[in-house]
Amino acid sequence: MRTIKRDAPILLEVNNLSTDFLVAGQEPAHALVDINFRLREGEVLGIVGESGCGKTTLMLSLMRLLPANGRITSGQINFMNNDLLDLSEREMGDVRWKNIAMIFQGAMNALNPVHTVGRQIAEAIIQHNYITDKKAVTDRVVELLELVGIGAERKDQYPHQYSGGMRQRAMIAMALACNPQVVIADEPTTALDVMIQAQILELLGTLRDKLGLSILFVTHDLGVVAEMCDTVLVMYGGVTAEYANVDTIFNAPQHPYTQELLRAFPDLTKPMEKLISIPGYPPRLNALPAGCRFAPRCPHAFGRCHVEAPPLHGVQDRHFASCHLVEPESNISPETPEFPGKSNEL
Amino acid sequence: MSDTAVSTTSIRGFWRSFRRSRMGLIGLFMFLVVVLMAVFAPAIAPYDPKEVVRVTIDDIYAAPSAEHWLGTDDAGRDVLSNFIYGSRVSLIVGFFASFISIFIGSFVGIVAGFYGGRAENILMRFTDIMLVIPDLPLAVVIVALTKPSLWNIIFVIGALGWTGSARLVRSQTLAVKQRKFVLRARSIGAGNMHIIRYHILPMVLPLIVVNTVLVISLAILNESTLSFLGLSDPTALSWGQMLNFAFTRGAMSARAWWALVMPGLGIVWAVLACTLLGQGLEQVLNPRLETHHLAVGVQMVDRGAEVQA
Amino acid sequence: MRQSRYLLKKIGWALLTVLIVILLNFFLFRILPGDPARAGIRDPRLTQDAVAAIRERFGLDKPVINCFESLNPVKFGSCGVNPLDTQLFIYVGNLLQGELGISYHTNRPVLDMLKEQLWNTVLLIGAAQILAIFFGMGLGILAAWRARTTIDYTALLASLTFWSLPTFWLGIILLFWGSNQFGLPTGGKATPGGNFATVWQEWADVGRHLLLPTLTYTIVFLGEYMLIMRSTLLDVLSEDYILTAKAKGLRTVQILKDHALQNAMLPMVTIIALNLGFTVAGAIQIETVFSWPGLGGAIFEAVGRKDYPMLQGAFLLIAVSVIFANLIADLLYSYLDPRVQAG
Numbered sequence: 001m002r003t004i005k006r007d008a009p010i011l012l013e014v015n016n017l018s019t020d021f022l023v024a025g026q027e028p029a030h031a032l033v034d035i036n037f038r039l040r041e042g043e044v045l046g047i048v049g050e051s052g053c054g055k056t057t058l059m060l061s062l063m064r065l066l067p068a069n070g071r072i073t074s075g076q077i078n079f080m081n082n083d084l085l086d087l088s089e090r091e092m093g094d095v096r097w098k099n100i101a102m103i104f105q106g107a108m109n110a111l112n113p114v115h116t117v118g119r120q121i122a123e124a125i126i127q128h129n130y131i132t133d134k135k136a137v138t139d140r141v142v143e144l145l146e147l148v149g150i151g152a153e154r155k156d157q158y159p160h161q162y163s164g165g166m167r168q169r170a171m172i173a174m175a176l177a178c179n180p181q182v183v184i185a186d187e188p189t190t191a192l193d194v195m196i197q198a199q200i201l202e203l204l205g206t207l208r209d210k211l212g213l214s215i216l217f218v219t220h221d222l223g224v225v226a227e228m229c230d231t232v233l234v235m236y237g238g239v240t241a242e243y244a245n246v247d248t249i250f251n252a253p254q255h256p257y258t259q260e261l262l263r264a265f266p267d268l269t270k271p272m273e274k275l276i277s278i279p280g281y282p283p284r285l286n287a288l289p290a291g292c293r294f295a296p297r298c299p300h301a302f303g304r305c306h307v308e309a310p311p312l313h314g315v316q317d318r319h320f321a322s323c324h325l326v327e328p329e330s331n332i333s334p335e336t337p338e339f340p341g342k343s344n345e346l
Numbered sequence: 347m348s349d350t351a352v353s354t355t356s357i358r359g360f361w362r363s364f365r366r367s368r369m370g371l372i373g374l375f376m377f378l379v380v381v382l383m384a385v386f387a388p389a390i391a392p393y394d395p396k397e398v399v400r401v402t403i404d405d406i407y408a409a410p411s412a413e414h415w416l417g418t419d420d421a422g423r424d425v426l427s428n429f430i431y432g433s434r435v436s437l438i439v440g441f442f443a444s445f446i447s448i449f450i451g452s453f454v455g456i457v458a459g460f461y462g463g464r465a466e467n468i469l470m471r472f473t474d475i476m477l478v479i480p481d482l483p484l485a486v487v488i489v490a491l492t493k494p495s496l497w498n499i500i501f502v503i504g505a506l507g508w509t510g511s512a513r514l515v516r517s518q519t520l521a522v523k524q525r526k527f528v529l530r531a532r533s534i535g536a537g538n539m540h541i542i543r544y545h546i547l548p549m550v551l552p553l554i555v556v557n558t559v560l561v562i563s564l565a566i567l568n569e570s571t572l573s574f575l576g577l578s579d580p581t582a583l584s585w586g587q588m589l590n591f592a593f594t595r596g597a598m599s600a601r602a603w604w605a606l607v608m609p610g611l612g613i614v615w616a617v618l619a620c621t622l623l624g625q626g627l628e629q630v631l632n633p634r635l636e637t638h639h640l641a642v643g644v645q646m647v648d649r650g651a652e653v654q655a
Numbered sequence: 656m657r658q659s660r661y662l663l664k665k666i667g668w669a670l671l672t673v674l675i676v677i678l679l680n681f682f683l684f685r686i687l688p689g690d691p692a693r694a695g696i697r698d699p700r701l702t703q704d705a706v707a708a709i710r711e712r713f714g715l716d717k718p719v720i721n722c723f724e725s726l727n728p729v730k731f732g733s734c735g736v737n738p739l740d741t742q743l744f745i746y747v748g749n750l751l752q753g754e755l756g757i758s759y760h761t762n763r764p765v766l767d768m769l770k771e772q773l774w775n776t777v778l779l780i781g782a783a784q785i786l787a788i789f790f791g792m793g794l795g796i797l798a799a800w801r802a803r804t805t806i807d808y809t810a811l812l813a814s815l816t817f818w819s820l821p822t823f824w825l826g827i828i829l830l831f832w833g834s835n836q837f838g839l840p841t842g843g844k845a846t847p848g849g850n851f852a853t854v855w856q857e858w859a860d861v862g863r864h865l866l867l868p869t870l871t872y873t874i875v876f877l878g879e880y881m882l883i884m885r886s887t888l889l890d891v892l893s894e895d896y897i898l899t900a901k902a903k904g905l906r907t908v909q910i911l912k913d914h915a916l917q918n919a920m921l922p923m924v925t926i927i928a929l930n931l932g933f934t935v936a937g938a939i940q941i942e943t944v945f946s947w948p949g950l951g952g953a954i955f956e957a958v959g960r961k962d963y964p965m966l967q968g969a970f971l972l973i974a975v976s977v978i979f980a981n982l983i984a985d986l987l988y989s990y991l992d993p994r995v996q997a998g
Contacts, residue, residue: 071645
């Protein structure tokens with residue numbers, strides 16, 4: 001049971017972030033619309049949604065690694081008193097990995113096949129002058145590998161000599177190379193088989209507790225969310241569906257999409273309950289419905305949902321949902337939203 | 347290589363994606379021009395190259411004039427007319443030789459890819475060996491030892507130019523073989539020939555078509571090279587042969603650039619036409635991503651003036 | 656362990672290919688109409704004694720091989736013949752001793768002539784290939800990096816055009832232009848009868864002769880290398896590990912240098928090796944146009960003079976050189992790609 005201060009300092013503050021993808025000869029596709037969240041020190045924020053909901057686009061926007069046709073059209077990404085969107089490309093290069101590192105999905109392709117794993121980890125250390133002494137760099141590489149449970153002797157091996165799980169461990173070691181303040185984990189277990197998934201999650205959990213990491217954890221697996229996260233941002237079609245503490249999300253979900261996701265998620269305590277999958281597919285970015293993006297699949301949709309996109313309502317303190325069914329009860333000013341942060345017990 | 351997404355059944359769909367490739371369109375246009383020139387050579391050419399003419403010393407390497415727009419060659423013949431007729435041999439050799447190459451290459455590729463096992467091993471080893479042996483010297487040796495007739499040249503170029511196609515078709519066949527509909531056809535008891543005829547071939551065919559265009563361009567280049575080296579059918583006037591005559595019979599010292607430039611431009615035109623056409627077809631068949639991770643885009647952060655709260 | 660097995664396998668295949676080329680070389684010249692046995696002996700320049708000497712040296716009075724009477728275009732032996740007493744055996748035996756015959760044209764041993772010519776060709780191809788690979792790859796990298804921009808399209812179109820140029824024609828045009836405009840030499844390797852005070856002047860003279868052929872060669876191959884580099888680099892730059900490198904904060908140039916190029920070099924090495932055959936084809940044309948005294952020119956001249964021993968020897972040497980260059984490329988590949996070493 002972790003106990004973390006409720007109001008740890010805010011590390012990363014994202015305000016009204018919107019990203020478009022430009023398509024030749026067409027209207028730009030609005031891949032992210034007005035995303036808001038806070039990440040506090042030591043917090044694990046889960047970003048949840050089906051594939052195509054903009055989770056990866058959000059992560060790439062944070063790192064400013066969007067493909068050439070991606071365009072961040074509004075918002076701020078405040079990190080350590082700087083708006084990352086104001087930095088030059090060069091300054092941004094210094095922030096990447098040193099301050100915000102990323103664990104990619106599918107480490108098979110995320111590691112360069114022609115360099116040794118050790119070299120690829122050392123490269124990050126040297127790039128950011130984290131350590132300059134050559135011997136010390138090697139020691140750090142060994143230390144990192146051992147931290148994730150890889151023997152030092154394997155540092156001179158190539159990625160193809162590693163198993164899938166080991167590659168993902170190496171990827172995690174690489175992400176930790178410069179002691180970043182924030183680690184983005186983009187579906188770090190998706191490509192792995194179940195046993196290895198459990199090991200990697202356990203490793204991440206241990207590292208979280210040991211190093212007090214702040215993690216943005218992208219996943220479509222609610223089980224992982226329950227296990228890993230403090231707060232949850234549920235995304236649908238590029239917008240925030242619901243944003244709350246993990247307990248609230250699991251016990252009192254307000255957005256129909258969150259409710260459907262939970263219904264589709266097997267609850268092992270009630271083995272007899274029928275598993276339901278959400279009918280239909282997430283909207284294509286070039287064919288967004290008018291009104292609420294979830295309306296076409298929503299069991300509770302009514303007339304207004306198909307014409308008017310719901311704003312993000314504050315349901316209660318630190319609980320937000322964008323649904324017409326959720327009218328704000330308390331007078332939470334949208335100007336100074338108190339976003340969910342750490343809770344005392346999880 | 348990605349699986350072929352374009353089906354051969356939808357010609358309109360094919361054309362719609364092909365139309366987007368400017369290079370492909372230019373190539374198609376250039377290709378049609380050569381074909382029309384070859385077909386209507388007698389109508390276009392001002393003189394008949396086979397006509398018996400009386401030549402005086404002034405007619406040899408005569409500079410371009412109203413009478414001979416592109417001057418005359420070492421035999422006092424009209425370069426423009428020879429040039430127009432020359433397209434015929436290039437296209438004939440290009441088509442027939444590439445037909446032979448593509449036939450052998452597809453056969454070897456499909457058999458090796460589909461049957462696998464020992465047949466594949468032997469065929470691909472043989473292909474690798476053929477791939478390493480340099481084509482042109484071997485072609486020179488064979489044509490030099492036999493009679494350099496048009497058909498000999500076609501046969502030699504065709505028989506030596508199939509290795510690339512074989513490898514390409516094999517890898518595509520291997521990919522198609524694993525697809526669900528092939529496995530399904532096999533599971534309901536379809537025979538090998540049936541599967542090849544109705545499932546493999548239609549999926550491999552688009553690739554073969556693209557490859558054919560490129561093999562034609564290689565065949566045209568090879569023919570012109572052999573002809574330039576003096577290994578051409580004396581009765582079949584070709585661009586390479588024109589260059590051989592001009593080069594070996596004093597066009598350089600006579601500074602008769604017209605006899606040297608035009609035939610070469612013809613070869614470049616025809617080969618470039620096929621190359622561009624191939625690029626266009628390739629783009630339809632195997633669309634590449636528009637971008638990559640280092641692509642230099644316009645400014646990634648482009649916040650409108652309004653949101654700066 | 657595994658790497659040495661890979662090497663042995665590659666060397667084995669190279670040797671087998673050489674063997675096939677030798678057999679091909681032997682049979683082509685005996686089965687096709689113009690075999691040396693008949694052509695050589697019909698050559699009016701040869702005396703009776705010389706003909707007899709040739710016959711004996713190459714065993715031309717012997718059966719071609721044994722047990723092949725069913726195919727009988729020339730003079731095949733019957734099964735009773737001792738296999739050691741056939742033309743094939745004598746040919747291979749001579750070959751192993753470096754005996755490639757006597758040129759009909761110069762009456763000098765073919766091997767001696769080929770030795771000189773080989774180095775001239777290596778000099779020409781070497782200089783031009785290095786330039787073509789360097790500039791072609793550079794242009795390919797630029798085009799791939801700036802994919803779908805004007806720079807890219809210009810470079811692409813130029814390369815496709817270069818690729819479409821017949822080598823010999825480009826040579827002719829450059830020769831015409833260079834000799835008329837700049838007074839560059841019209842051919843050969845050195846100014847005939849040239850008297851040079853120093854070695855440097857002699858080399859400068861060779862350099863002037865080398866200029867146009869090298870330029871021709873470079874232009875023709877540059878396009879091809881550019882196209883290959885561009886397309887492989889486009890693939891590599893779309894890989895996830897490039898995104899990882901960028902996320903690690905590496906600068907663009909670092910990513911290109913440390914992550915993209917080595918991966919892109921893998922297909923490059925293979926394709927450069929496969930293109931060696933085209934390289935030789937280019938050498939034949941360029942040496943013909945520029946009268947460069949190399950192997951390619953030798954093939955052309957041997958064809959014109961019906962100098963079959965020379966043609967046979969030159970073809971064999973070219974084919975074997977290409978096979979070994981391929982072998983070297985295979986070995987280089989295993990060095991560049993760690994995955995090959997592991998098998």
